[in-house]
Amino acid sequence: MKRGGTGVCRALESALSDRSLSNEVTIKGTGCMKNCKAGPNLVMPDKTRYSRIQEKQVPALLDKHFADKIVEKSENQREVVISTVSIG
Numbered sequence: 001m002k003r004g005g006t007g008v009c010r011a012l013e014s015a016l017s018d019r020s021l022s023n024e025v026t027i028k029g030t031g032c033m034k035n036c037k038a039g040p041n042l043v044m045p046d047k048t049r050y051s052r053i054q055e056k057q058v059p060a061l062l063d064k065h066f067a068d069k070i071v072e073k074s075e076n077q078r079e080v081v082i083s084t085v086s087i088g
Contacts (some may be wrong), residue, residue: 011058
């Protein structure tokens with residue numbers, strides 16, 4: 001968290017909210033990922049790992065990893081697969 005993890009968490013929360021995914025995606029803190037010097041580290045639900053994540057990168061990463069999980073039912077309804085994003 002010393003390397004910017006708190007800001008990345010806030011950016012994740014904001015980006016999830018903007019995409020109406022707040023109730024479908026869980027942000028989970030992790031213990032040691034053995035990569036502290038390259039933090040903040042992010043693990044997406046498909047196990048893809050990212051290091052040295054900056055707040056400004058978060059929206060694009062969410063679009064990349066969750067775009068295919070949103071199935072439009074109508075203009076106002078969406079179905080989302082529940083996933084977990086881990087940050088350490």
